[in-house]
Amino acid sequence: MQQIFVKAFAKINLVLDVLKKREDGYHEVEMIMQAISLHDEVIIKPGKGIKVVTNHPLVPNGEKNLAYKAAQLLVNKYSVIPGVEIYIDKKIPIAAGLAGGSSNAAAVILGLNELFTLNMDMEEMLTISGQLGSDVPFCISGPTVLAWGRGELIKEISECPLLWVVLVKPEFGVQTADVYRNLNLKEIVKHPHISEYIKALNIKDVNYVINNLNNILEQSTFKLYPEVKKLKESLQLLGANHVLMSGSGPTVFALFKSREEALNFTRQAKKYYNQVYIAHTLSKQEINERVKLL
Numbered sequence: 001m002q003q004i005f006v007k008a009f010a011k012i013n014l015v016l017d018v019l020k021k022r023e024d025g026y027h028e029v030e031m032i033m034q035a036i037s038l039h040d041e042v043i044i045k046p047g048k049g050i051k052v053v054t055n056h057p058l059v060p061n062g063e064k065n066l067a068y069k070a071a072q073l074l075v076n077k078y079s080v081i082p083g084v085e086i087y088i089d090k091k092i093p094i095a096a097g098l099a100g101g102s103s104n105a106a107a108v109i110l111g112l113n114e115l116f117t118l119n120m121d122m123e124e125m126l127t128i129s130g131q132l133g134s135d136v137p138f139c140i141s142g143p144t145v146l147a148w149g150r151g152e153l154i155k156e157i158s159e160c161p162l163l164w165v166v167l168v169k170p171e172f173g174v175q176t177a178d179v180y181r182n183l184n185l186k187e188i189v190k191h192p193h194i195s196e197y198i199k200a201l202n203i204k205d206v207n208y209v210i211n212n213l214n215n216i217l218e219q220s221t222f223k224l225y226p227e228v229k230k231l232k233e234s235l236q237l238l239g240a241n242h243v244l245m246s247g248s249g250p251t252v253f254a255l256f257k258s259r260e261e262a263l264n265f266t267r268q269a270k271k272y273y274n275q276v277y278i279a280h281t282l283s284k285q286e287i288n289e290r291v292k293l294l
């Protein structure tokens with residue numbers, strides 16, 4: 001029996017701006033998202049009904065799993081799919097600001113498209129993914145994307161030059177909704193210059209890219225969880241010069257130009273923290289090769 005293997009990549013935000021709170025309660029954001037090599041492994045086979053199994057005790061297995069919801073949308077839409085069995089080997093920490101759940105949902109859409117030859121084009125997959133959550137369209141696309149609206153409107157931009165990423169996840173998770181609720185936009189002193197950042201990516205100005213990381217949500221998360229602010233400061237004291245919280249946190253990452261520097265820093269960080277991951281920014285080719293028929 002044929003099955004599909006999909007690498008479901010994590011993301012980091014290189015810049016994340018919040019422009020205003022909308023009348024529908026959501027916040028209007030503008031951000032540059034970057035796929036990184038840290039990934040969950042998703043295996044999908046034809047089955048009866050929809051079954052999702054993961055190896056992580058805190059990730060729901062049934063209808064609450066975003067991967068399940070993605071499968072349900074496609075099973076309802078395409079009668080050629082009898083049902084599916086999905087196995088997710090979680091390696092991306094959960095509730096971490098790394099879009100792990102969204103990435104799993106995107107992997108299911110990409111995988112089912114291939115396994116059942118659904119012939120969905122990018123536009124159709126983006127429309128379906130938009131029904132599942134703000135970060136899912138990015139996870140279908142990538143590797144480097146400008147996102148706006150709630151985050152669901154996306155445009156691919158020039159891919160980020162290869163950078164090494166060391167991620168440190170505190171021992172607790174953060175609920176994104178709490179972080180937005182606690183955000184005070186009047187207190188923001190420095191909004192990112194997103195158009196300048198995109199220009200820097202166009203001309204591969206690595207120094208601009210690493211020197212202008214900015215995440216407006218740090219203000220809110222740091223107030224709710226002072227440990228995250230402390231973590232950022234500790235990583236700077238350990239020698240990382242380009243450090244930022246990803247998404248709504250609590251994961252903090254440090255960027256390095258060389259693998260060696262990143263490996264050295266990982267060794268240092270592991271002396272103080274349990275959850276330390278090393279990854280690199282992804283190229284378009286790596287994104288294109290993430291789905292494999294087994």
Ligand code: ATP
Nearest residue numbers: 065066094095096097098099100101102104135247
């Ligand atoms: P984002 O960066 O998009 O805000 P996140 O990385 O902070 O996401 P997730 O890891 O996606 O957060 O998990 C958020 C919640 O979603 C978890 O608490 C978990 O219960 C639920 N969830 C549902 N499906 C999944 C999945 N496939 N993987 C991980 N979490 C999932």
